[in-house]
Amino acid sequence: MTCERLIELRRVSKAFGATRAVDDISLSVERGTIQVLLGASGCGKTTLLRLIAGLEKPDSGEIWLNGERVAGQGAWLPPEARRIGMVFQDYALFPHMTVRQNVLFGLTSLNGKLSQAERAQRVQQMLDLVGLAHRSNCFPHQLSGGEQQRVALARALAPKPSVVLLDEPFSNLDAALRRAMREEVRQILRLAKATAIFVTHDQEEALSLADTVVIMREGKVEQVGAPQEVYLRPVNREVAAFLGEANFIEGVAQGEVAQCALGKLPLAVPMHGKVSLMIRPEALCLTASQDGNAEVVAIRFFGHDQLLRLRLTDGTLLDVRTWSNAELALGERVAVSVRGSVMAYQS
Amino acid sequence: MGHNTLIQPAQAKPIALRRTERRLRGRLLLPLIVAGLVVLPILNLLSTLLSPSFEMWQRLWETILPRMLGNTLLLLSGVGALTLIIGTGMAWLVTAYQFPLRALFERALLLPLAVPSFVMGFVYMATFDFAGPVQTTLRAWFGQSFRPPDIRSGWGAILVMSLVLYPYVYLLARAAFREQAAATYEAARVMGYTRMQTFFRLIVPLARPSLVAGMALAMMEAMTDFATVRFFNFPTVSEGIVRLWEGRMDRAGAIELSLLLLGVALCLILLERTLRGKARYHQSGGASKRPPRAPLRGAAAALAIGANVALLGAAFVLPVGQLIAWALSYVQNSSGAWRAVFAQYALNTFGLAALAATVTVFLALLIANGVRLRGGRAARIVARLATLGYALPGAVIAAGVLLTLAPVDRAINNIAQQMNWSAPGLILTGTIGGLMYAYVVRFISVAFSSVEASLEKVKPSMEQVARTMGATPLRVLWRIHLPLVSQGMVAAAILVFVDVMKELPATVMLRPLGMDTLAIWTYMAAAESFWEEASLPALTILAVGLVPVWFLMRVGNRAEQ
Numbered sequence: 001m002t003c004e005r006l007i008e009l010r011r012v013s014k015a016f017g018a019t020r021a022v023d024d025i026s027l028s029v030e031r032g033t034i035q036v037l038l039g040a041s042g043c044g045k046t047t048l049l050r051l052i053a054g055l056e057k058p059d060s061g062e063i064w065l066n067g068e069r070v071a072g073q074g075a076w077l078p079p080e081a082r083r084i085g086m087v088f089q090d091y092a093l094f095p096h097m098t099v100r101q102n103v104l105f106g107l108t109s110l111n112g113k114l115s116q117a118e119r120a121q122r123v124q125q126m127l128d129l130v131g132l133a134h135r136s137n138c139f140p141h142q143l144s145g146g147e148q149q150r151v152a153l154a155r156a157l158a159p160k161p162s163v164v165l166l167d168e169p170f171s172n173l174d175a176a177l178r179r180a181m182r183e184e185v186r187q188i189l190r191l192a193k194a195t196a197i198f199v200t201h202d203q204e205e206a207l208s209l210a211d212t213v214v215i216m217r218e219g220k221v222e223q224v225g226a227p228q229e230v231y232l233r234p235v236n237r238e239v240a241a242f243l244g245e246a247n248f249i250e251g252v253a254q255g256e257v258a259q260c261a262l263g264k265l266p267l268a269v270p271m272h273g274k275v276s277l278m279i280r281p282e283a284l285c286l287t288a289s290q291d292g293n294a295e296v297v298a299i300r301f302f303g304h305d306q307l308l309r310l311r312l313t314d315g316t317l318l319d320v321r322t323w324s325n326a327e328l329a330l331g332e333r334v335a336v337s338v339r340g341s342v343m344a345y346q347s
Numbered sequence: 348m349g350h351n352t353l354i355q356p357a358q359a360k361p362i363a364l365r366r367t368e369r370r371l372r373g374r375l376l377l378p379l380i381v382a383g384l385v386v387l388p389i390l391n392l393l394s395t396l397l398s399p400s401f402e403m404w405q406r407l408w409e410t411i412l413p414r415m416l417g418n419t420l421l422l423l424s425g426v427g428a429l430t431l432i433i434g435t436g437m438a439w440l441v442t443a444y445q446f447p448l449r450a451l452f453e454r455a456l457l458l459p460l461a462v463p464s465f466v467m468g469f470v471y472m473a474t475f476d477f478a479g480p481v482q483t484t485l486r487a488w489f490g491q492s493f494r495p496p497d498i499r500s501g502w503g504a505i506l507v508m509s510l511v512l513y514p515y516v517y518l519l520a521r522a523a524f525r526e527q528a529a530a531t532y533e534a535a536r537v538m539g540y541t542r543m544q545t546f547f548r549l550i551v552p553l554a555r556p557s558l559v560a561g562m563a564l565a566m567m568e569a570m571t572d573f574a575t576v577r578f579f580n581f582p583t584v585s586e587g588i589v590r591l592w593e594g595r596m597d598r599a600g601a602i603e604l605s606l607l608l609l610g611v612a613l614c615l616i617l618l619e620r621t622l623r624g625k626a627r628y629h630q631s632g633g634a635s636k637r638p639p640r641a642p643l644r645g646a647a648a649a650l651a652i653g654a655n656v657a658l659l660g661a662a663f664v665l666p667v668g669q670l671i672a673w674a675l676s677y678v679q680n681s682s683g684a685w686r687a688v689f690a691q692y693a694l695n696t697f698g699l700a701a702l703a704a705t706v707t708v709f710l711a712l713l714i715a716n717g718v719r720l721r722g723g724r725a726a727r728i729v730a731r732l733a734t735l736g737y738a739l740p741g742a743v744i745a746a747g748v749l750l751t752l753a754p755v756d757r758a759i760n761n762i763a764q765q766m767n768w769s770a771p772g773l774i775l776t777g778t779i780g781g782l783m784y785a786y787v788v789r790f791i792s793v794a795f796s797s798v799e800a801s802l803e804k805v806k807p808s809m810e811q812v813a814r815t816m817g818a819t820p821l822r823v824l825w826r827i828h829l830p831l832v833s834q835g836m837v838a839a840a841i842l843v844f845v846d847v848m849k850e851l852p853a854t855v856m857l858r859p860l861g862m863d864t865l866a867i868w869t870y871m872a873a874a875e876s877f878w879e880e881a882s883l884p885a886l887t888i889l890a891v892g893l894v895p896v897w898f899l900m901r902v903g904n905r906a907e908q
Contacts (some may be wrong), residue, residue, distance in 0.1 A: 086815040095831070156812075
């Protein structure tokens with residue numbers, strides 16, 4: 001049966017003692033997409049992943065996988081019967097098996113379904129996919145962090161799972177390697193045409209990896225959407241602040257526009273009344289001007305860009321990200337303008 | 348929710364679910380029962396406190412008790428102090444200084460671990476006693492009236508035991524010194540401390556938990572011994588228990604005395620905990636490099652080598668050399684009848700040790716796995732109670748086991764009588780069943796720590812990832828747990844095997860008729876001053892005891908690289 005919704009959660013809850021780790025969450029994942037569960041630590045994202053894997057049982061609600069109910073209403077499919085691949089934060093490679101044996105492990109469980117030759121071929125295929133064919137007889141401790149990561153991925157993908165779950169897979173890697181691996185893992189998943197769910201607390205990672213980002217807070221889903229959508233149109237102030245740097249300034253909305261210290265700004269979503277306007281630092285434009293409406297009060301230089309802090313004539317402070325230049329100095333007066341439309345939240 | 352959900356096909360699954368949960372609960376219950384059985388003899392012994400026999404205590408107090416108790420405390424403090432000094436000193440010497448043959452000595456210093464104290468005891472007695480070669484020679488030189496201090500005394504026993512027990516302190520001290528970060532040491536040196544000052548002000552206090560633990564192990568070994576102190580005519584409470592038990596068949600008296608010794612043992616455990624305190628110093632940066640060894644030259648190097656040679660000579664070369672000499676002479680001069688005896692005793696010993704090792708490791712695995720699955724404080728308490736046995740003298744455990752099993756035997760015979768069956772006899776206390784029980788209680792902690800450590804290698808995520816890849820729990824156990832844990836299990840089995848081989852008090856007290864072991868043979872022959880006969884089984888025990896020592900040496904070696 002082909003069903004576009006590969007995974008569906010219906011009003012799933014899971015509590016540990018008094019903490020409601022997952023609180024009445026409904027969510028669906030479409031086949032062939034990469035979904036990222038993003039949230040601060042303790043928001044319940046890992047629990048949600050483990051519920052899908054069958055490593056935890058929901059207290060209430062249903063979980064559907066491939067059109068079959070695997071949890072809830074008395075149904076229960078144990079993890080070994082769910083055809084799910086999983087990559088753990090610590091990779092959980094079996095230290096007493098070689099790379100080849102690790103990848104083979106998931107295939108031998110499908111007893112009888114695959115011949116010896118088919119299994120060997122599949123292992124080879126997977127090792128080629130992750131570029132580790134030359135390391136197939138190594139033991140995990142002989143591999144670098146990035147290589148271990150790729151073995152874990154190959155092992156998860158080998159049995160052709162219906163979905164691969166990845167729990168903070170990059171957190172054990174250093175920053176430079178993390179960026180490279182992120183791209184590589186994305187490529188591998190695309191090539192394997194796999195459906196994947198990542199869990200992370202890293203916004204940049206989530207936005208650059210995902211087809212769909214699911215933002216969680218305190219056991220609940222705050223927003224689901226494409227990376228651009230959640231970043232540019234966050235549903236509330238909390239989500240806006242969690243996803244990146246944000247300026248909030250007070251204003252009065254009049255339908256399509258809002259009046260504030262920066263003048264009249266177009267709104268992304270029509271509103272009325274007193275509002276907080278959210279403006280990302282990179283959405284602001286500066287030009288040096290003696291009669292500008294702001295003054296530069298701090299400069300933090302990063303190299304690839306810089307962050308300026310401005311004080312508007314009414315005292316409001318604003319963070320602005322600009323390209324690296326030495327033209328603006330402390331105390332200089334500037335004119336500020338806004339690119340694009342802004343989000344407004346009822347204040 | 349609605350009625351229609353009741354007819355969904357998934358409805359069949361709750362039964363399977365319930366079965367899984369039941370199985371899980373069963374897995375937690377079994378370890379609990381096993382742990383309970385291990386603690387039972389000790390609890391039974393404690394429960395005799397509720398019905399104290401004042402008459403007995405009075406009799407004991409008026410006769411042998413004060414001397415035995417005094418001797419026990421003297422022995423414990425003497426062995427504690429001496430092993431602490433020797434063990435810590437040698438560990439510091441080989442970790443902080445460089446001198447010729449250092450690496451060789453570092454490993455060789457572990458060798459005395461393989462020598463049981465009662466073997467050491469009879470060799471020293473034979474060598475240094477009035478009729479022994481040393482005193483005879485001295486008398487020939489200095490005249491017949493020459494009288495060196497008598498080795499058959501408290502100090503003789505303390506010295507002899509310390510010579511074979513110092514490796515406990517040495518091993519733990521060396522590990523602690525190695526772990527200490529170079530930076531700590533260098534910081535002290537930069538602040539103007541000399542090497543010696545740094546040792547006393549910084550290195551030793553930092554290593555205190557390990558030093559105390561090592562010392563406590565040595566003292567526990569000294570407390571369980573009854574044979575050496577008997578050779579040296581220095582009766583302790585352990586010796587008293589065995590004497591009452593076998594000599595006068597005074598089991599009630601032996602049990603009362605066991606209670607006393609249990610009290611001493613519990614005090615020792617408490618003392619260890621207090622001295623160790625909350626101090627569990629963790630060094631930052633485990634991978635940091637160790638301070639460089641200071642090279643010793645000239646007289647200092649000679650002194651260092653001399654200390655090592657003297658210690659190893661006294662604690663290993665002399666006893667082993669003497670034993671080999673005796674054994675050769677015995678084999679040449681005797682008729683050859685010893686072969687059959689030796690074969691029988693060796694068979695008994697290896698059989699008992701192998702059986703005990705298998706049972707103990709299996710039970711340890713059961714408890715360790717239960718504790719790991721369950722987690723939590725209750726499980727940890729169970730584990731700690733179950734592993735208390737190592738701190739308790741063998742004689743105390745034997746008494747506790749008898750107290751526990753005798754009523755069961757009686758009940759079985761009563762039932763048989765009522766059913767008009769033939770009486771089965773003492774099927775628990777009169778067979779190796781009781782002995783096995785005592786071995787498990789005494790040595791399960793050895794197996795437990797080894798098994799537990801290897802179980803920790805199996806991270807929960809490994810099990811989970813295996814499950815998601817379609818492996819059933821059984822397959823996970825077989826393919827993931829077993830290979831990862833098997834090394835630890837083998838190590839645990841070897842340790843228990845060797846410990847059982849060396850075990851004397853519980854074996855003496857609980858062995859069924861005819862079940863004599865090599866250790867008992869050694870002890871009996873030595874007690875009759877048949878040194879040459881005793882040497883043969885003693886050498887066998889020693890040789891097998893070298894196996895775990897060899898492993899220890901290799902582990903130390905690897906840590907060094």
